[in-house]
Amino acid sequence: MKKKRLLSLGLLLVLVLSTILAACSSDKKDDATGNKDSGDSKKEKILVFGRGGDSVSLDPITVTDGESFKVTQNVFETLINFGEQDTKLQPNLATKWEASEDGLTYTFELQEGVKFHDGTDFNAEAVVKNFERWMSGDAEKFPYFASMFGGFKGDKEAVIKEVKADGDYKVVITLNRAQAPFLKNLAMSPFGIASPTAFEKEGDKFGDNPVGTGPFKFVSWKRNDSVTIEKNKDYWKEGLPKLDKVIFRSIPDNSARLNALNTGEIDLADGIIPSDAASIQSNSKLQIFERPSMNVGYLGLTVTRPPFDNVKVRQAVNHAIDKQAIIDAFFEGKAEIAKNPMPSVIEGYNDDVKGYDYNPEKAKALLKEAGYDGKQIELWAMPVPRPYMPDGQKVAEAIQKNLADVGMKSKIVSYEWATYLDKAAKGEADAFLLGWTGDNGDADNFLYTLLDESNIGSNNYTFFKNKETHKLLLEAQTETDEAKRNELYKKAQVILAEEAPWVPLAHSTPLLAGKADIVDFKPHPTGSDILSKIDFK
Amino acid sequence: MLHYIGRRLLQLIPVLLGMTFIVFLIIRAIPGDPAQVILGQQATKEAVAALRASLGLDNPWYIQYFHYLGDLLTGDLGESMRTKVPVASELWPYLGATLELSLCAIILAVIIGVNAGIISAWFQNSWFDYAAMIIALIGVSMPIFWLGLMEQWIFGIQLDMLPTSGRDDARNPVNPITYLYIIDTIIQGRFDQLVVVIQHLILPAIALATIPMAIIARMTRSSMLEVMRSDYVRTARAKGQKMFWVVYKHALKNAIIPVLTVIGLQMGMLLGGAILTETIFSWPGIGRYIYDAIGFRDYPVIQSGILVVAFMFIMINLLVDILYSIIDPRIKYN
Numbered sequence: 001m002k003k004k005r006l007l008s009l010g011l012l013l014v015l016v017l018s019t020i021l022a023a024c025s026s027d028k029k030d031d032a033t034g035n036k037d038s039g040d041s042k043k044e045k046i047l048v049f050g051r052g053g054d055s056v057s058l059d060p061i062t063v064t065d066g067e068s069f070k071v072t073q074n075v076f077e078t079l080i081n082f083g084e085q086d087t088k089l090q091p092n093l094a095t096k097w098e099a100s101e102d103g104l105t106y107t108f109e110l111q112e113g114v115k116f117h118d119g120t121d122f123n124a125e126a127v128v129k130n131f132e133r134w135m136s137g138d139a140e141k142f143p144y145f146a147s148m149f150g151g152f153k154g155d156k157e158a159v160i161k162e163v164k165a166d167g168d169y170k171v172v173i174t175l176n177r178a179q180a181p182f183l184k185n186l187a188m189s190p191f192g193i194a195s196p197t198a199f200e201k202e203g204d205k206f207g208d209n210p211v212g213t214g215p216f217k218f219v220s221w222k223r224n225d226s227v228t229i230e231k232n233k234d235y236w237k238e239g240l241p242k243l244d245k246v247i248f249r250s251i252p253d254n255s256a257r258l259n260a261l262n263t264g265e266i267d268l269a270d271g272i273i274p275s276d277a278a279s280i281q282s283n284s285k286l287q288i289f290e291r292p293s294m295n296v297g298y299l300g301l302t303v304t305r306p307p308f309d310n311v312k313v314r315q316a317v318n319h320a321i322d323k324q325a326i327i328d329a330f331f332e333g334k335a336e337i338a339k340n341p342m343p344s345v346i347e348g349y350n351d352d353v354k355g356y357d358y359n360p361e362k363a364k365a366l367l368k369e370a371g372y373d374g375k376q377i378e379l380w381a382m383p384v385p386r387p388y389m390p391d392g393q394k395v396a397e398a399i400q401k402n403l404a405d406v407g408m409k410s411k412i413v414s415y416e417w418a419t420y421l422d423k424a425a426k427g428e429a430d431a432f433l434l435g436w437t438g439d440n441g442d443a444d445n446f447l448y449t450l451l452d453e454s455n456i457g458s459n460n461y462t463f464f465k466n467k468e469t470h471k472l473l474l475e476a477q478t479e480t481d482e483a484k485r486n487e488l489y490k491k492a493q494v495i496l497a498e499e500a501p502w503v504p505l506a507h508s509t510p511l512l513a514g515k516a517d518i519v520d521f522k523p524h525p526t527g528s529d530i531l532s533k534i535d536f537k
Numbered sequence: 538m539l540h541y542i543g544r545r546l547l548q549l550i551p552v553l554l555g556m557t558f559i560v561f562l563i564i565r566a567i568p569g570d571p572a573q574v575i576l577g578q579q580a581t582k583e584a585v586a587a588l589r590a591s592l593g594l595d596n597p598w599y600i601q602y603f604h605y606l607g608d609l610l611t612g613d614l615g616e617s618m619r620t621k622v623p624v625a626s627e628l629w630p631y632l633g634a635t636l637e638l639s640l641c642a643i644i645l646a647v648i649i650g651v652n653a654g655i656i657s658a659w660f661q662n663s664w665f666d667y668a669a670m671i672i673a674l675i676g677v678s679m680p681i682f683w684l685g686l687m688e689q690w691i692f693g694i695q696l697d698m699l700p701t702s703g704r705d706d707a708r709n710p711v712n713p714i715t716y717l718y719i720i721d722t723i724i725q726g727r728f729d730q731l732v733v734v735i736q737h738l739i740l741p742a743i744a745l746a747t748i749p750m751a752i753i754a755r756m757t758r759s760s761m762l763e764v765m766r767s768d769y770v771r772t773a774r775a776k777g778q779k780m781f782w783v784v785y786k787h788a789l790k791n792a793i794i795p796v797l798t799v800i801g802l803q804m805g806m807l808l809g810g811a812i813l814t815e816t817i818f819s820w821p822g823i824g825r826y827i828y829d830a831i832g833f834r835d836y837p838v839i840q841s842g843i844l845v846v847a848f849m850f851i852m853i854n855l856l857v858d859i860l861y862s863i864i865d866p867r868i869k870y871n
Contacts, residue, residue: 208622251819260819
């Protein structure tokens with residue numbers, strides 16, 4: 001009996017030890033096979049893209065998160081495309097488009113000879129079926145359609161009236177009311193054209209088996225682990241894509257993602273924190289990629305709560321904060337000082353707005369003028385890192401010091417992220433850190449979304465309300481003359497600067513890192529990259 | 538015995554019911570609106586209200602609770618609000634990943650921890666005893682986050698021996714059947730992949746095993762010390778039994794009972810509490826799954842996820858209780 005037990009114990013030990021040893025010692029062997037693999041990869045080019053989170057669904061119209069679009073942007077194509085590294089409009093599935101003078105009718109000419117991954121034809125009928133599907137949905141099913149096009153069939157606010165085919169390769173879209181950013185909205189990833197045959201057959205399951213016309217076909221998805229897409233050999237754009245396979249791997253921890261890049265488990269990593277940039281740059285095996293900035297990080301001042309109900313106090317805070325010091329310390333210089341609520345790449349940006357210089361003396365004077373009673377404020381620090389705010393806690397500490405210098409005491413508080421947004425949307429914060437990344441590169445997507453009174457309770461967290469800006473921003477939404485429209489936005493920015501509901505802090509440059517032999521990777525400001533041109537040296 | 542198991546299983550019902558109730562209340566008490574999170578920051582108020590209605594969130598909480606219970610009784614764990622996939626079908630791959638990792642970790646912890654504890658007690662106050670207990674103390678107080686990143690840095694980057702993330706090689710992925718990759722690769726005869734899977738397991742399993750290992754070692758040592766002083770051990774030695782047998786046969790049998798309790802509790806903890814390890818090593822396990830769901834206020838996933846973990850926790854402890862009577866026949870369940 002005892003011998004048996006001893007024997008089994010011994011055996012178990014031997015087994016465990018040998019497993020560990022085998023695993024360790026087989027490393028060399030595995031290195032060899034690993035090399036073989038990379039030998040194979042000369043035949044087959046595989047890119048492993050490490051990112052912070054998993055996709056929610058691969059049916060782009062049903063989701064709002066960037067991690068879903070990162071994949072769908074390569075499986076689906078939109079009628080109109082954004083530029084390679086900007087948001088200027090480029091032909092894609094639509095080769096040409098024309099708007100009627102009143103801005104109510106748009107005619108699109110479609111690319112011929114394009115096929116969906118399931119072999120069915122892309123044509124006007126397919127486009128119409130996609131719009132029919134979207135328009136007969138609801139906000140629960142297709143949230144982005146609701147927010148970008150006002151609503152669905154029969155809704156009062158709906159922008160799109162009807163979509164009709166005119167022959168095989170022409171589509172006419174009629175609107176209920178003119179919408180200036182209409183074409184830019186169409187270029188957004190959620191509005192990728194899907195195979196009608198596939199979504200009619202799959203129904204709600206389409207997101208697990210997406211079929212589009214894009215450069216890559218969907219292969220498999222292991223949730224919270226990896227999504228694999230492979231080359232679409234019949235892709236209509238000549239010579240593309242260059243890669244045979246792309247694997248999106250979720251690695252939530254920033255340091256772990258960088259470690260995986262260093263060990264070669266992944267080839268490209270998203271969400272590099274600015275403080276890691278120096279060590280990557282000094283590593284000859286790696287390179288840094290900069291994503292053009294299309295965001296803003298800001299300190300919101302809730303205008304309904306004292307002392308920020310007084311415009312002078314808000315202006316004083318604007319003078320009190322040393323933005324350059326914050327950018328140098330926490331963005332490692334990878335950001336531009338913000339003076340307007342939107343970045344300079346967006347059309348309609350007003351460069352004539354002076355902004356507030358760092359001037360503690362002036363801040364003190366303004367506070368005195370305002371009769372500020374020295375009441376301590378709550379300063380909310382974001383609990384999660386975002387490209388526009390890599391470290392909310394530290395930025396808050398710097399601001400706390402700046403405010404103390406001019407005689408304003410503050411207490412830093414933080415909540416778990418969903419709670420933070422919920423409470424801030426209810427106007428419970430005095431001053432809070434937040435930011436925004438643009439969806440479509442349009443001024444409306446910043447100024448109206450973040451600072452118009454109709455968005456109080458959702459994205460206008462400061463509860464800022466102003467008759468003039470409201471009028472200007474509404475007018476700009478339907479103004480189809482580009483020059484006039486930009487003028488309206490410029491005027492609005494002047495008022496916003498004066499009224500100072502925010503302290504705009506920075507427009508950051510999000511960073512990625514990849515292996516040194518990656519070529520032709522051009523990160524897109526929206527965060528959804530088309531990977532068809534990327535290649536290995 | 539069967540009677541006892543039956544009774545214990547019956548006791549499960551009120552425990553799980555009470556738990557669903559508490560979890561249900563807590564996640565609804567925290568601020569944050571799933572409809573708002575699902576629709577994103579762009580959403581209009583009307584859209585959020587419409588979604589709340591269609592998700593049934595506009596009902597009073599007790600109605601929501603009874604709906605949930607009703608679904609549970611028919612075996613329906615609900616559907617994720619975010620991904621719209623049934624929780625039951627979403628859950629298994631995550632559970633498989635966590636099971637594989639925590640089983641490896643607990644085996645590692647038990648083998649090393651129990652033996653270290655025994656030897657420490659056997660050679661009490663020797664250098665081995667001191668060293669083992671100091672290491673155990675460090676192990677208990679080591680932040681997993683730091684340990685995991687250090688492992689990655691040393692074994693992944695500096696020594697280039699082991700992979701640092703995920704369960705398999707992304708370029709040569711395992712084809713999942715049971716989602717226990719060791720078993721899957723063996724079934725499919727892919728022994729090349731089996732090696733890769735084991736390599737991926739080593740670092741996270743060590744990180745996860747560290748704390749339980751230390752606790753088990755300390756527990757075993759103190760329990761053994763007590764037993765070693767008892768009369769029957771002295772008798773065993775007096776009759777000329779070799780020390781090894783005295784320790785591993787006579788003493789261990791009595792000393793192992795409290796250790797077993799600790800092992801059961803630790804195993805339960807590993808199942809639900811491996812979030813840090815799962816995050817650092819990008820392990821697609823159930824801890825991260827539930828944690829992410831909390832961030833998104835995905836109520837069905839949080840409720841059912843915790844329910845499943847709690848169920849397994851209770852089952853493991855039931856198993857431990859049954860093991861008591863097998864190891865020590867004096868323990869009888871009537």
